[in-house]
Amino acid sequence: MATRYGNYIDGAWIPAASGRVFENRNPADTGELIASFADSGPDDVERAVAAAKAAFPGWKALPAPKRGEILYRVAELLLKQKEQLSRDMTREMGKVLDETRGDVQEAIDMTYYMAGEGRRQFGQTTPSEMPDKFQMSVRQPVGIAGLITPWNFPMAIPSWKMMPALILGNTVVIKPATDTPLSVVNLVKVLEQAGLPKGVVNMVTGSGSRVGTPLMNSADVGVVSFTGSTEVGRKVSEACAPGFKHCHLEMGGKNVIMVMDDARVDLAVEGALWGGFGTTGQRCTAASRVVVHQRVYAEFVERFVAGAKGLRVGNGLEPKTQMGPCVNLGQLETVEKYVKIGREEGAKLLAGGSRLTAGPLANGYFHEPTIFGDCSPTMRVAHEEIFGPVVSVIPVRSLEEAIEVGNSVDYGLSASVYTQDINRAFTAMREMYTGIFYVNAPTIGAETHLPFGGTKNTGNGHREACTQALEVFSEWKSIYVDFSGKLQRAQID
Numbered sequence: 415m416a417t418r419y420g421n422y423i424d425g426a427w428i429p430a431a432s433g434r435v436f437e438n439r440n441p442a443d444t445g446e447l448i449a450s451f452a453d454s455g456p457d458d459v460e461r462a463v464a465a466a467k468a469a470f471p472g473w474k475a476l477p478a479p480k481r482g483e484i485l486y487r488v489a490e491l492l493l494k495q496k497e498q499l500s501r502d503m504t505r506e507m508g509k510v511l512d513e514t515r516g517d518v519q520e521a522i523d524m525t526y527y528m529a530g531e532g533r534r535q536f537g538q539t540t541p542s543e544m545p546d547k548f549q550m551s552v553r554q555p556v557g558i559a560g561l562i563t564p565w566n567f568p569m570a571i572p573s574w575k576m577m578p579a580l581i582l583g584n585t586v587v588i589k590p591a592t593d594t595p596l597s598v599v600n601l602v603k604v605l606e607q608a609g610l611p612k613g614v615v616n617m618v619t620g621s622g623s624r625v626g627t628p629l630m631n632s633a634d635v636g637v638v639s640f641t642g643s644t645e646v647g648r649k650v651s652e653a654c655a656p657g658f659k660h661c662h663l664e665m666g667g668k669n670v671i672m673v674m675d676d677a678r679v680d681l682a683v684e685g686a687l688w689g690g691f692g693t694t695g696q697r698c699t700a701a702s703r704v705v706v707h708q709r710v711y712a713e714f715v716e717r718f719v720a721g722a723k724g725l726r727v728g729n730g731l732e733p734k735t736q737m738g739p740c741v742n743l744g745q746l747e748t749v750e751k752y753v754k755i756g757r758e759e760g761a762k763l764l765a766g767g768s769r770l771t772a773g774p775l776a777n778g779y780f781h782e783p784t785i786f787g788d789c790s791p792t793m794r795v796a797h798e799e800i801f802g803p804v805v806s807v808i809p810v811r812s813l814e815e816a817i818e819v820g821n822s823v824d825y826g827l828s829a830s831v832y833t834q835d836i837n838r839a840f841t842a843m844r845e846m847y848t849g850i851f852y853v854n855a856p857t858i859g860a861e862t863h864l865p866f867g868g869t870k871n872t873g874n875g876h877r878e879a880c881t882q883a884l885e886v887f888s889e890w891k892s893i894y895v896d897f898s899g900k901l902q903r904a905q906i907d
């Protein structure tokens with residue numbers, strides 16, 4: 415019998431109102447059932463929102479440093495359970511164990527960071543225009559936060575959203591991705607162990623249409639934070655607009671590594687392999703384009719192709735595996751679709767290009783690390799997000815052309831330049847219209863204490879992580895205290 419997990423509502427684990435469940439299988443071996451989860455609907459969302467609403471006044475009233483103490487305990491417990499949490503995550507999502515350890519570590523880092531915000535949440539004090547008057551600004555929570563989280567960072571991204579929401583005094587309803595509910599169940603269990611009061615965090619599992627949509631449409635939800643595709647992000651934005659809900663969106667990317675002719679090519683190749691094929695290319699920050707100066711193009715491509723062909727693809731739990739499967743059949747089929755498109759539009763297939771089905775890979779969603787060379791920037795493989803192990807290499811003649819090509823996509827999450835010339839590095843840094851920029855490092859690997867997010871179709875102006883994460887989950891209140899004992903009329907007396 416598979417383990418069956420319910421929703422977590424008002425501090426209790428309960429089945430969906432309909433009694434329905436859905437199964438979650440290991441993408442490296444679909445014969446392995448991870449567990450079954452509540453296949454919830456609007457009724458379950460309504461219950462969860464009601465629980466979050468009832469818990470809000472008490473949680474808001476708890477002093478922020480006390481909320482921080484609970485988060486601190488959460489971080490300690492996550493650290494203790496890191497290995498098991500990582501193994502569970504590899505089984506349900508597929509990425510290799512080193513990377514799932516990194517994912518859990520990001521959750522730990524974010525939780526410690528936001529626990530610290532329990533003693534900061536700095537506002538401002540400013541001088542008044544008038545005598546005997548004091549003024550300051552403070553943050554206040556919005557109310558109920560609806561969080562809709564993706565499968566590629568199954569614990570990190572839920573924590574990026576949940577921890578800032580909680581430390582500010584909001585209560586939460588979270589809908590995990592249907593491919594990775596176990597990692598959110600595990601996170602919620604840790605919250606429970608840490609003594610989080612009931613109703614403060616509620617989790618409802620199920621589909622986007624039956625859980626995500628009613629959650630973002632609920633009149634009681636004051637802020638929605640979503641990570642996923644640009645297409646769905648636009649719908650979230652539209653759902654939030656009529657009621658002026660706060661809305662944070664973190665969406666697609668088509669990130670670029672730019673390799674200049676003075677670059678250390680060995681380092682750039684390592685960076686492109688990690689940036690392009692880490693997490694099987696399924697990161698918003700993945701380096702799915704590499705723009706290479708023509709003087710080092712041949713050398714770079716030769717080494718990059720050799721590196722990609724040498725990557726060991728397999729079950730992420732095996733220590734020798736370097737790249738796991740795609741998360742589900744849909745993603746694998748998208749990868750196959752783009753391989754076909756690339757071939758048709760004349761990109762040169764230099765490595766990979768096929769599904770992997772031999773031996774132990776037969777029951778998983780595996781695909782070869784794939785490289786297209788001699789791409790022009792307008793080819794679909796070179797400017798649409800694929801979210802899989804496919805990298806397009808584009809030759810250029812100068813830094814200026816690299817920047818132009820780099821900026822020519824609809825997304826703006828992350829970019830990087832490999833060069834030994836500090837002037838070129840700073841020029842590229844200034845000119846790339848992205849939220850994240852790297853010098854002599856790949857496009858992935860952001861840390862939790864700098865803002866995370868992007869421009870154009872990647873985001874809607876908000877950032878996660880760092881203190882910027884507090885913005886969407888709070889409202890500022892400006893406070894004026896007049897202790898003059900008389901009426902002072904601003905801008906008039």
Ligand code: UN1
Nearest residue numbers: 567697698699858859860
């Ligand atoms: C994502 O893919 O949505 O910077 C997040 C990185 C990771 C987070 C990626 N720390 O690659």
